[in-house]
Amino acid sequence: MEKTGGQEVDTLEKENSAAKTISVMMALTLIGKVLGLYRDRLLAVHYSTGPAANAFFTASRIPRVFFDAVFASAIAGCFIPVFSEYLEKKGRNEALRFAGNFLTIVALLTGGLTLAGMAFPQPLVSLFADYSDPATAALAVSLTRVMFPTVLFSGIAFSLVGVLQAQDHFTAPALMSTVSNLVIIGYFFTLDTKFGIYGLAGAYLLGWFLQGVILLPPLHTLRSPLRPGLNFRSEGMVKVFALMGPVMVSTWVQPITLAINARFGSRLYHGAGVSALEYSSNLYLVIAGVFVLSVTNVIFPKLSRLTAGGQEGAFQNTIRQTVHTSLFFVLPMSAGLTAVARPLISLIYGGGQFDAFSVEITSTALGWMSLGMVGYALQNILSRVFFARQQGRGPLVAGAVSIAANAALCLALTERFSVAGLALASAISSTLYALLLLLPLQCRDGLLDRRSLMDLGKMALSALIMGLCVRFALGAASPLFPAGKLGELLALGLCALLGVALYFTFALLLGLDEAKLALSLVRRNK
Numbered sequence: 001m002e003k004t005g006g007q008e009v010d011t012l013e014k015e016n017s018a019a020k021t022i023s024v025m026m027a028l029t030l031i032g033k034v035l036g037l038y039r040d041r042l043l044a045v046h047y048s049t050g051p052a053a054n055a056f057f058t059a060s061r062i063p064r065v066f067f068d069a070v071f072a073s074a075i076a077g078c079f080i081p082v083f084s085e086y087l088e089k090k091g092r093n094e095a096l097r098f099a100g101n102f103l104t105i106v107a108l109l110t111g112g113l114t115l116a117g118m119a120f121p122q123p124l125v126s127l128f129a130d131y132s133d134p135a136t137a138a139l140a141v142s143l144t145r146v147m148f149p150t151v152l153f154s155g156i157a158f159s160l161v162g163v164l165q166a167q168d169h170f171t172a173p174a175l176m177s178t179v180s181n182l183v184i185i186g187y188f189f190t191l192d193t194k195f196g197i198y199g200l201a202g203a204y205l206l207g208w209f210l211q212g213v214i215l216l217p218p219l220h221t222l223r224s225p226l227r228p229g230l231n232f233r234s235e236g237m238v239k240v241f242a243l244m245g246p247v248m249v250s251t252w253v254q255p256i257t258l259a260i261n262a263r264f265g266s267r268l269y270h271g272a273g274v275s276a277l278e279y280s281s282n283l284y285l286v287i288a289g290v291f292v293l294s295v296t297n298v299i300f301p302k303l304s305r306l307t308a309g310g311q312e313g314a315f316q317n318t319i320r321q322t323v324h325t326s327l328f329f330v331l332p333m334s335a336g337l338t339a340v341a342r343p344l345i346s347l348i349y350g351g352g353q354f355d356a357f358s359v360e361i362t363s364t365a366l367g368w369m370s371l372g373m374v375g376y377a378l379q380n381i382l383s384r385v386f387f388a389r390q391q392g393r394g395p396l397v398a399g400a401v402s403i404a405a406n407a408a409l410c411l412a413l414t415e416r417f418s419v420a421g422l423a424l425a426s427a428i429s430s431t432l433y434a435l436l437l438l439l440p441l442q443c444r445d446g447l448l449d450r451r452s453l454m455d456l457g458k459m460a461l462s463a464l465i466m467g468l469c470v471r472f473a474l475g476a477a478s479p480l481f482p483a484g485k486l487g488e489l490l491a492l493g494l495c496a497l498l499g500v501a502l503y504f505t506f507a508l509l510l511g512l513d514e515a516k517l518a519l520s521l522v523r524r525n526k
Helices: 002-047 051-089 092-119 121-128 134-147 150-166 171-190 192-213 216-221 235-265 269-308 312-339 341-349 356-388 393-445 450-480 485-509 513-525
Strands: none
Touching (some): 002 192, 002 269, 051 092, 171 216, 235 356, 269 312, 269 393, 356 393
16 A cells, blocks of 8 residues: 555656646747747738748748758657667667767758758749749749758757757757747847848848757756767667658648648739748747647657657556647637637737738638647647657658648639638648547547547537637627727737636536646635
8 A cells, every 4th residue: 555655656746747847848938939929020010921021931931841841850750769769778878879870960961951952942942932023032042042051950959959858858948949039039129120131031040050059058967978970870770760751751741731831822912921821820830839849849758768668558648648638728729819810910910011911811811720720739749659659650641641631722722712721721631630640549549538539529619619709709899998009918818818717617617627627726726
């Protein structure tokens, strides 16, 4: 009995530690995301949805897509599981030797891709955008050449992130975007009037470079020396390459979906569809990503260690709990964001060069895109399950089907529904990807039992009612507030409070455990 009690105490301590880590990660991620929103607001006020903004968004997306499609998969989906396996089975020294070899190879490959991209930007721009204005296309080509080194900087930075996260060090990686965004915000206030859009591209480059620099002190603190190596045939690299092919396709989904949508968007509103999708997707990823990415960044190394240690029961329980709790928060976020899309876009981006037309097309994109938030959350969580098990076939098939579905939906919906059709295509393909990941896990592990499915139904019902009430309240209350930013802020703030109160009330009435836990914590702290 005493042993069982001790085990329960250990379990509670581990759960509290994980919850604390996720809370800190969410707070740090939120700071970075808020700064990112402010960065985007400055960009919107200065450049709106005009030619310079459209060219800049195309140029910044091209190197990101290449990095996400080729190297992000190797780092996020392959390196961490193999590195964790080395830590568990071969010791820290061998793990760090493998990490140094991996980092050297990534640096060489990303460096080569950077040089190729800078040498041949014209065909890349033609692939990613179809601008009717030759000047916009030419500007995009020039900016692409300037911004392509982000591939090299990203490869090094994210490799270092993998080393830190695999050793349960999350603080410095969570601060990366904060550093980058501060550099760009500082540029807008000091040098933008002098150097314009080209200077902004340089500020983005500097920000990405500093993201890698801030990771060096914690590596030194953890005594994790990474020595260069160049052995493509080492045991660790063979495992990475074996996993990399299937994993690559699964991580293509989001960047390639956005790239496909941006190409179709370049044909809308004289190219302004590119900016509308970029602003809306950035805001969408801030709201969804603060929670979802904080959770996945913490649980993925844990899942990798549980797999390496053969702890299948703990592995499955971790997945179930993560999915259940995540959807409890993501469902109301999706419903609420759909309800308040227009005033939220107006509050954050409106003003300066960002006029009523820009607000309208951007908020339309955000409202329809928000319908895919549950799919976005599930695909990020469930793909980590396959990666942790070093199984790439499931994400490979699901990713390929999702990308094909998005392209087909863009063709079918863009001409009739414009930017709303593109956003809806993104939401549907994201949901499809999540379902294709869920089905094999459900068959193998019984991920969702009857009670879980009933709870998800209760969450969805609570979120739907909340969203409808918020939409009605926003329409009724908006005329009562003063015009301008203050009125928009007050209306959105009250609607947010109303939405939280309604959702938790309905969740309590329907007997959801998360709502009961939140209520007990509130009572305990009184």
